[in-house]
Amino acid sequence: MISLDRLGAVTHWNEAAERTYGIPAAEAVGRRFTDLVETVYQEGDAALARRQVHVQGRWHGRVRQISRSGAVVEISSTVAALYDQAGGSRGLVAVNRVVEPSSGDTDLTHRATHDSLTGLPNRTVLMEGLDSALHRLRPGSTTKLAVLFCDLDGFKDINDGLGHAVGDQVLVTVAQRLRRRCRSADVVARFGGDEFVVVLAVDEVGDAVAMATRVIEVLDTPIVIGDAEVSPGVSVGITVVDAVPDTDDPVAAVLRDADTAMYHAKGRGRGRYELFDAGLRDDEEERLELATAMRRAVGDGELELVYQSRRTCGDRRVTGVEALLRWRHPELGVLAPDVFLPIAERTGRIVELGDWVLRQALADLADLPDERLTLAVNISARQLVSGRLTRTVTRALSESGVDPARLVLEVTETAFSDDPATAHRVLDELKAVGVVIALDDFGTGWSSLQYVRGLPVDVLKVDRTFVADLPGELTASAVVASVLGLGHGMGLTVVAEGVEDEPTLGLLREMGCDEYQGFIDGEPGSLPDVLN
Incomplete structure (x- = not known):
C-alpha cells in the first residue's frame, strides 16, 4: 500500500511495499515514486505501470500512470467518485477517462482490506x-x-x-x-x-x-x-x-x-x-508516569535492597538471604515491588532493574565474613529470555568474587509460559556456570508437574498462599505434603515461604520441611539486621 501526494512524492509506504520493492519505508517516504521504481515507458507505448493510491486515508482501486512526470491518465470509477466527494480531482494532473473496476480490481481491493489468513477485515x-x-x-x-x-x-x-x-x-x-x-x-x-x-x-x-x-x-x-x-x-x-x-x-x-x-x-x-472506566484511565496515566520516572531511578540512586533471611526449620539457623527490591521515590516515598515491577515488566525495563539487583546484591554478599551464606535473587521472565542473562550473571560473579554455588536464582513457573524452550536452555547454561536454581511460588502454576521433572532446579519454594492456611486448612496441608514428597523424591531442597507464626513453623517441622522464610523472623531489612 503506497500513498503519493499531488507531486508524486511518497507519503506512505507500508510493509507490503517494503517486501515488494525491497526498499525500506524510511528511504521511500518523501521521494518521488518514479525515482524509486523504474517504469516501463516509451512515448506512445501502451505499456502501463499500475500503482495503488489513498484517497482521504482509504485504498480505492488503481491508478494507471504513463508519464514519467507522474501525470495520471486513467483512474477507476471508485477513485473518481471519492475525488468528487472530496471536492474535485485535486492531485490529479490529468484524467483522460474513467474505467469500471474489473474482477481483478475487486480481488485486489479485497486483499488490501482483509486479513489474508482469517479473511476478516484488517x-x-x-x-x-x-x-x-x-x-x-x-x-x-x-x-x-x-x-x-x-x-x-x-x-x-x-x-x-x-x-x-x-x-x-x-x-x-x-x-x-x-x-x-x-x-x-x-x-x-x-x-x-x-x-x-x-x-x-x-x-x-x-x-x-x-x-x-x-x-x-x-x-x-x-x-x-x-x-x-x-x-x-x-x-x-x-x-x-x-x-x-x-x-x-x-x-x-x-x-x-x-x-x-x-x-x-x-x-x-x-x-x-x-x-x-475513568479509574482505569487514571491508573494507566499513573503507570505511565511511574514508567517515565523509572528511567532515572537507577542513575539517581533511588533503588535500594532489603533482605529476608532463609532458615532451617529445625534449629532456625540462617542459611542464606533473599534480596528484595525497593524504590525510594522522591515524591511517593518507598514503593513496594508489586507497585512498580509489573510496569517494569510491561515496558521491558525489568531487565535493567534485574541487572542492577544482581550486581548490587552480590557486592553486598561479598562483604560478609561468613562464606557459607547463600544469596537468592529473583529472575523475571523477560530476563530469562533476554539473551543476556548468562553473560550478566557470569560477569557479576567475576566482579564480586563470590563463589557461584552461593548464588541462588529464583524463577517462577510463569517464566516458562512465553518461551519454554529458551527458558529451559538458559537454565541449563546457568547450571553450567555453577549457580543454584530455585523454582519459586511452586504449586500455583498450571504446569507444575509437567515441567518440574525436566527442569534443572535444585530448590522448590512452596507458595505462601498454601503456607498461610496452615495448620487449619486440610487442603493446604495436603498440597504442602505433596510438594514435600515430590521435592524430596527428586532430591531437592524444599523451602516454605510466608511463615508468620510458631504453629505454622511447628507443623512444617513435623512434616519434614527443610527450610523456611517469613515475617516470623521480622520485617526485611539490611543485611546486618537480618543476620543478627
Whole structure:
C-alpha cells in the first residue's frame, strides 16, 4: 500500500511495499515514486505501470500512470467518485477517462482490506469503520457504541508447542467462531497477531458485557486440529461510548481504552472481561508516569535492597538471604515491588532493574565474613529470555568474587509460559556456570508437574498462599505434603515461604520441611539486621 501526494512524492509506504520493492519505508517516504521504481515507458507505448493510491486515508482501486512526470491518465470509477466527494480531482494532473473496476480490481481491493489468513477485515478497515461509527453517534440517542478488544491467552504456547501451522489454523477457527457468534451488523476484525476487535451498537452497557461473555465462552471451547486439542482462551477489554471522544484522535482513544481494560482483565487471571472506566484511565496515566520516572531511578540512586533471611526449620539457623527490591521515590516515598515491577515488566525495563539487583546484591554478599551464606535473587521472565542473562550473571560473579554455588536464582513457573524452550536452555547454561536454581511460588502454576521433572532446579519454594492456611486448612496441608514428597523424591531442597507464626513453623517441622522464610523472623531489612 503506497500513498503519493499531488507531486508524486511518497507519503506512505507500508510493509507490503517494503517486501515488494525491497526498499525500506524510511528511504521511500518523501521521494518521488518514479525515482524509486523504474517504469516501463516509451512515448506512445501502451505499456502501463499500475500503482495503488489513498484517497482521504482509504485504498480505492488503481491508478494507471504513463508519464514519467507522474501525470495520471486513467483512474477507476471508485477513485473518481471519492475525488468528487472530496471536492474535485485535486492531485490529479490529468484524467483522460474513467474505467469500471474489473474482477481483478475487486480481488485486489479485497486483499488490501482483509486479513489474508482469517479473511476478516484488517486493521485499516477496522479503524475507518470505527471512525465512521463514532461520527454517526447522536446526542440524546439511546444507541451507544461498544468496542471489545480480544487477546488470546494461550496462543504463544500453542504456536511454540505445536508449530505455526497449527497456530494459523487456530486463528482461522477463532475468526470463524467470532464471526458466527456476532450479529451480521457487528464489525469483527483482526487487529494483528492474536488480537481481534469487535465493534457493535448497543442500547446499554449490559449488552456489551453479554457479548464479551459469549466471546469468552465460545473461545474457551476446545479446538481440535488433527491430533491436537487446544483451548486458546481469551481476555476481553470493553469500552462503551455514546459520543465522539474529545481528543485529536478519537479512534485511537477508544481502542486504547479497550486495550487498557483488556490488560486489566489479563492481570486479574485471564479468561475474563474488564469494563473500562475513568479509574482505569487514571491508573494507566499513573503507570505511565511511574514508567517515565523509572528511567532515572537507577542513575539517581533511588533503588535500594532489603533482605529476608532463609532458615532451617529445625534449629532456625540462617542459611542464606533473599534480596528484595525497593524504590525510594522522591515524591511517593518507598514503593513496594508489586507497585512498580509489573510496569517494569510491561515496558521491558525489568531487565535493567534485574541487572542492577544482581550486581548490587552480590557486592553486598561479598562483604560478609561468613562464606557459607547463600544469596537468592529473583529472575523475571523477560530476563530469562533476554539473551543476556548468562553473560550478566557470569560477569557479576567475576566482579564480586563470590563463589557461584552461593548464588541462588529464583524463577517462577510463569517464566516458562512465553518461551519454554529458551527458558529451559538458559537454565541449563546457568547450571553450567555453577549457580543454584530455585523454582519459586511452586504449586500455583498450571504446569507444575509437567515441567518440574525436566527442569534443572535444585530448590522448590512452596507458595505462601498454601503456607498461610496452615495448620487449619486440610487442603493446604495436603498440597504442602505433596510438594514435600515430590521435592524430596527428586532430591531437592524444599523451602516454605510466608511463615508468620510458631504453629505454622511447628507443623512444617513435623512434616519434614527443610527450610523456611517469613515475617516470623521480622520485617526485611539490611543485611546486618537480618543476620543478627
